[in-house]
Amino acid sequence: MSFTVLAINPGSTSTKVAIYDGEVLRFEEEIRHSHDELREFQTILDQLPFRKEVIIRTLRSKEFQLSELDAIVGRGGLLRPLKGGTYKVTEKMKADLRMGVSGQHASNLGGLIAAELGEGYEIPIYIVDPVVVDELESVARISGHKNYEKMSIFHALNHKATARKVARELNKTYETSRFIIAHLGGGISVAAHMNGLAIDVNNALGGEGPFSPERAGTLPLSAFLDACFDQKHSKDELNKQLIGEGGVVSYLGTTDMREVEQMIASGDEYAALIFDAMALQVSKEIASLSVHFGGNLDAIILTGGLARSASFVSKVSERTNFISKVIVSPGEDEMKALNEGAQRILVGEESAREY
Structure with a gap:
C-alpha cells in the first residue's frame, strides 16, 4: 500500500517542500527567502504564517490538494532531549517549539507548520530525528567537571x-x-x-x-x-x-x-x-x-x-x-529521510513515539 506524505523542512533562508507516494518522489521544491523578506519578522515564530502561505501556494501551483495526504512530516526543531525516532506532534511539543525550549531555529517551525496544515484532515502529523536526539551512554556525559555535562546535539x-x-x-x-x-x-x-x-x-x-x-x-x-x-x-x-x-x-x-x-x-x-x-x-x-x-x-x-x-x-x-x-x-537527503520516518510508521514497521 502506498501512502502519500507531505514533507516540510524550514531552513534559515529557505523552505523545502516535497510530496512522496510511498518511497516515490512526486515533486520537490525549495523556496528561497531573501534577507529583505525575513527581516520583517522579529522572531522565528513570527515567520510561521509567511512560511505556511508559501507552502500552500507551492502546493496549489502543483495542483495538489491537502485532502490527498495520509500524513504530514516536519523537520524536528530544538526540543528537549529525546530518543531517536518518529514522534507525533502533540500540544506539549508545539508549546516547546513555540517557546524555543532549547533555542531558536527555523527548524522549530517544521512541526508547527505541519500541524496547522493538517488541521481538519484527521491525518497524523510527525517529526523525525531532530538535532536534540540524545542517546548518550552515561559515561559519555561526563565532561571533566561536575558543573558541566556533555550534551548531544548533532545531525x-x-x-x-x-x-x-x-x-x-x-x-x-x-x-x-x-x-x-x-x-x-x-x-x-x-x-x-x-x-x-x-x-x-x-x-x-x-x-x-x-x-x-x-x-x-x-x-x-x-x-x-x-x-x-x-x-x-x-x-x-x-x-x-x-x-x-x-x-x-x-x-x-x-x-x-x-x-x-x-x-x-x-x-x-x-x-x-x-x-x-x-x-x-x-x-x-x-x-x-x-x-x-x-x-x-x-x-x-x-x-x-x-x-x-x-x-x-x-x-x-x-x-x-x-x-x-x-x-x-x-550528501544528505533530508526530505527523503523525513518521508522514510513517516512511512515506517504508516506501514506498521515502527510505532510513533510520544514526546
Missing part, C-alpha cells in the same frame, strides 16, 4: 537515515549494526552508533569535535577564556568565533570547500595545510570513538556534502581504514 536525521541505508546494503538492520558515522558539512558531527543508538557524539553546536568549514570545534580552552575576559570581544562576537566565523572560514575566508580545493590546486600551501588539518581532526575523532567497539565495528561511514570531495575522503580513509572499512555515502 541526527542524516546520521540515522544513512545508518539505515548502509545497514540494508550490508544485509543487516540499524538495530544490529555497529558504525562510526561522520557527517561532513558546514558543521561536523562524528558519532558512535551501537545497535540503533548514538551512544557518543560531539556536540556540533557546542564547541566540540573537529573544526568544520564554519565552526571552530574544540578550541584551546585557556586561550579562549582569556579572550572572554580581555574586554575586546562581546559575547556575540565570541559565539560567532565558535559558529559561523570559525573553522575554515577563519583561516581562508571561505566556507566553500570547492574554493579551498581550487586554492590547493593553484599551489596555495596554507590552504593545503588547513584542509589536511580538518581531515586530521575528523580522523582523530573517529579513532577516539573506536574504543567503544573493541575491534568489533561494521564500518566507518562518511556522509554529508564534504563526502563528495574525493581528496578529503581519501585523507580521512587513509588515516582510519586500519580501524574498519570505510563506506562513503555522500
Whole structure:
C-alpha cells in the first residue's frame, strides 16, 4: 500500500517542500527567502504564517490538494532531549517549539507548520530525528567537571537515515549494526552508533569535535577564556568565533570547500595545510570513538556534502581504514529521510513515539 506524505523542512533562508507516494518522489521544491523578506519578522515564530502561505501556494501551483495526504512530516526543531525516532506532534511539543525550549531555529517551525496544515484532515502529523536526539551512554556525559555535562546535539536525521541505508546494503538492520558515522558539512558531527543508538557524539553546536568549514570545534580552552575576559570581544562576537566565523572560514575566508580545493590546486600551501588539518581532526575523532567497539565495528561511514570531495575522503580513509572499512555515502537527503520516518510508521514497521 502506498501512502502519500507531505514533507516540510524550514531552513534559515529557505523552505523545502516535497510530496512522496510511498518511497516515490512526486515533486520537490525549495523556496528561497531573501534577507529583505525575513527581516520583517522579529522572531522565528513570527515567520510561521509567511512560511505556511508559501507552502500552500507551492502546493496549489502543483495542483495538489491537502485532502490527498495520509500524513504530514516536519523537520524536528530544538526540543528537549529525546530518543531517536518518529514522534507525533502533540500540544506539549508545539508549546516547546513555540517557546524555543532549547533555542531558536527555523527548524522549530517544521512541526508547527505541519500541524496547522493538517488541521481538519484527521491525518497524523510527525517529526523525525531532530538535532536534540540524545542517546548518550552515561559515561559519555561526563565532561571533566561536575558543573558541566556533555550534551548531544548533532545531525541526527542524516546520521540515522544513512545508518539505515548502509545497514540494508550490508544485509543487516540499524538495530544490529555497529558504525562510526561522520557527517561532513558546514558543521561536523562524528558519532558512535551501537545497535540503533548514538551512544557518543560531539556536540556540533557546542564547541566540540573537529573544526568544520564554519565552526571552530574544540578550541584551546585557556586561550579562549582569556579572550572572554580581555574586554575586546562581546559575547556575540565570541559565539560567532565558535559558529559561523570559525573553522575554515577563519583561516581562508571561505566556507566553500570547492574554493579551498581550487586554492590547493593553484599551489596555495596554507590552504593545503588547513584542509589536511580538518581531515586530521575528523580522523582523530573517529579513532577516539573506536574504543567503544573493541575491534568489533561494521564500518566507518562518511556522509554529508564534504563526502563528495574525493581528496578529503581519501585523507580521512587513509588515516582510519586500519580501524574498519570505510563506506562513503555522500550528501544528505533530508526530505527523503523525513518521508522514510513517516512511512515506517504508516506501514506498521515502527510505532510513533510520544514526546
